[in-house]
Amino acid sequence: MxxxxxxxxxxxxxxxxxxxxxxxxxxxxxxxxxxxxxxxxxxxxxxxxxxxxxxxxxxxxxxxxxxxxxxxxxxxxxxxxxxxxxxxxxxxxxxxxAREIESADCVLTLLHLEVPERLEVAGTVLLPLGDELVPAVPELTTEPDCMGYISVPCRGTNYRNMAERARTQAKHALALLRAGLEQQNMYHPRQLRFRLGERYAFSDRLTGWVGQPDSAYSTPIDGQIVERLAVLRFMQLPAMPANDPERRALLAVAWIDRSLVVPDRLVAMLFQFFALEAILGDKAEGLKSLGLAFRRTMLGHLVSGGWPAPENIYYQYEKVRSAAVHGGEPPEVTDKQAERFGHDVNRALNEFLTFAETHGFTKRAQVLRALASHEDVPRVLEHLRARDATWDDFEPRAG
Structure with a gap:
């Protein structure tokens, strides 16, 4: 309207x-x-x-x-x-x-893509180094690995917002270009890792910088931090697992590690779900989200004495994980959502190993059966049903 x-x-x-x-x-x-x-x-x-x-x-x-x-x-x-x-x-x-809408071309740096001449790609124009359409500002010429530029036509009244839309359009064009080049069977996969740089400019006076999502910051660490880490059960995992729970935990660690270095928050949350399913997943279940959330809640209750919020799992399982995996359109995942979910998965990993070790379990199936048949199941179900009617008909699978 x-x-x-x-x-x-x-x-x-x-x-x-x-x-x-x-x-x-x-x-x-x-x-x-x-x-x-x-x-x-x-x-x-x-x-x-x-x-x-x-x-x-x-x-x-x-x-x-x-x-x-x-x-x-x-x-x-x-x-x-x-x-x-x-x-x-x-x-x-x-x-x-209201302000009059302006039109301008946003020129962004391209890394690892050698552009020999002006090339039109998906509504954008790839520009070679030194092209006269590239604003004459040092910010565009000093970025390491810059081998060309991409120019995107923009409209708006806020140059920062216009630059964000330009980046979205540029990423779209590069994604199509990357997929097209892969079909040519003449490029090594590593040659398809070109991407946008951090700098952009609308003119010689209007320039800007956007940090890359995969940029890394220096990490301080000292003896006190290492001592605090030593009490975490998963920090004692060997490189070669001694039993099934340890093997599952190492799989979870590998997925968690990937989630911490991938720049895309959606992909990070998917990796976190894979980690959680490695320790608490049950392939035989029909509706997996509630079972996964139930076991996570039981584990937190029995090991740490808390009540992990199950909504973090079953809502995001359906809206994020299932949509992404089964060809739907998942919603945007915020930094806060991904961070909160990641913290909970890490705690679940620690509690899983602690629970298995405390009870002498050597199989993940033993852990899942123990969670589903524990005497506190009625209390936990009462807690869950008081929070949300979604749980009214749920009964844990004893395996």
Missing amino acids: PVDKTLRMLQQVVRTPSEPDPHGRRIRVPADLAQEEGQGLGLNRAEEALLEQAIDEVGRDLRFEHLKDVKKVLYRFAAEAWVDRKADHVPAFVREH
Whole structure:
């Protein structure tokens, strides 16, 4: 829906009397608009949904992408429309905040791709070193392994956002190029590892830098840290496993290690799931997500005395892992999600080894049976069912 139309609907809605909603949102009227101290505008859930829609649409409209705080601007608009109910505030909003959309070419550095001449690829243009279309700035010429550039046409009112969109388009073009070159059967796989660099420029004056997701930082370590690590059970794993739990744990360590060095957060979470399934997975289960989450909760409860949040597993198993593995479109994985899930998988690994060692188990199947038949199963199921109705019909598989 056009932004102007959504704003006009929002203006009308906040002016229409409605029943108070205890579950709605209250917007504080800015002091320069308030008719009394602490004045606020109460929104019911439908009005709140329309406000969120307006925030989303304004944020995606290129005329307004320069705004630093879209939510704050829309809150003020809603308050203005509510306080002054006679005026049409939409034209004033557009005049004040909309900017004319600019067009510009963003030139980004290319690493390990030798570009001999201008080449058009998937809506972008590959440029050789020294091409006249490359802005004359040292930032574009001093990056190691830069062998060419990629130019992407952009539109917008915020150059940082435009650069981000340019990177997305450039990555898309390089992915298609990489897949196409692989089909030629004339390139070594290592020759297909070319990628974007960190530098970009729109002109001789508009330059920027974006850190690569696979960039590494220096890591300080000392004796105290090593002493703290020594108490972790998995730090005692031998290179050659002595039994099945150790073998499973080493598989998990290998997946965890990959998750910590891969730059893509989605791939990192998939590797973390593979690690968790290496120690707690059951191939014979039908609905694997709940079984995996149950065993993780049991393990944390029995070994550490805590209650790991099962939602971390079964929701993300369905939305992230299953979607990615079975050809769906998984949602974006945030740094916080990947980090929190990774911490929990590491704890599960430590608890798995501790539980197996404490009970003298030499097979993973013994661990899974013990978790499914423990006397605390009813208590754990009661805890899970109190959190979420998803667990109402779940019963652990004793194997």
